[in-house]
Amino acid sequence: MGKDNLFALFSQVREVGFFCNIYQNLPDLPLRLPADTPHEPHRLPMHGFILLEFEKFVIKEHGFATWNTISKKANAESLSIDATQIYPDSIVFTLVGEAIKELDVEPGAFLERFGYALVPNLLKVYKAYIDPTWKTIDLLEHTENTMHHAVRTNNPDVTPPILEIKRKGPRSIHIHYRSKRNIPQLGVGVIKGIADHYGELHKLHVHLTNTEEEGVYLIDVALVS
Ligand code: HEM
Secondary structure: OOHHHHHHHHHOOOOOOOOOOOOOOOOOOOOOOOOOHHHOOOOOEEEHHHHHHHHHHHHHHHOHHHHHHHHHHOOOOOOOOOOOOEEEHHHHHHHHHHHHHHHOOOHHHHHHHHHHHHHHHHHHHOHHHOOOOOOHHHHHHHHHHHHHHHHHHHOOOOOOOEEEEEEEEOOEEEEEEEOOOOOHHHHHHHHHHHHHHOOOHHHEEEEEEEOOOOOEEEEEEEEOO
16 A cells, blocks of 8 residues: 555645545655545544544644644634534544645654543543553553543444454563554654653554454554563
């Protein structure tokens, strides 16, 4: 799956009527898309929390003026973002696409930085679901049956990725990421942010590969001394 299909996916953003191509410069990973996406608008419901965090991330790293430029280019400057509401994810993708163009950054690395930046507030909001004895690998092991499960239960409309998680040993884990959104790099950033939270980032090895199946990626995580 190459740039063209990714282009098709991200260019079919209709809500804000903008034509964008966030994957002009593809990361090394050979990304794949579900077969239907080139003909379907990318329009899954998504948590306003993520949209709000994206705004905060851009403002923190690049300032208000840059955010204003990006949101204007995405025709979203009058959008008022409420963390408790649900938005079509195409709004997020359009803003991300505009940010990538405006900032001239590599898309995969940018998504990863955004994922990393999400972690402190994700951990705050979902604190009740996190066992205080957990560290990086334990929290990853329980993400799907606790945090992502809570996300789905609290709001059946939203669609976090499905993570199939297998503990491989005390310090290693395999995560199969499955989502029509095809943004596993965001997950890699989340994993790095979680390891940083537990003071284990310097020991963390993360390796992302695609699989035979469309939209499914393997994230291999290990802590090494
Ligand atoms: C404290 C742990 C976590 C919490 C509380 C959390 C929560 C969330 C929430 C609220 C969303 C938005 C869902 C939506 O609106 O559809 C989301 C999306 C996402 N999560 Fe998590 N998450 C956690 C850990 C992880 C981990 C370990 C990964 C690693 C793969 C991950 C990968 C993602 C990705 C990539 C998305 C974007 C949507 C997509 O790809 O389809 N999350 N998560």
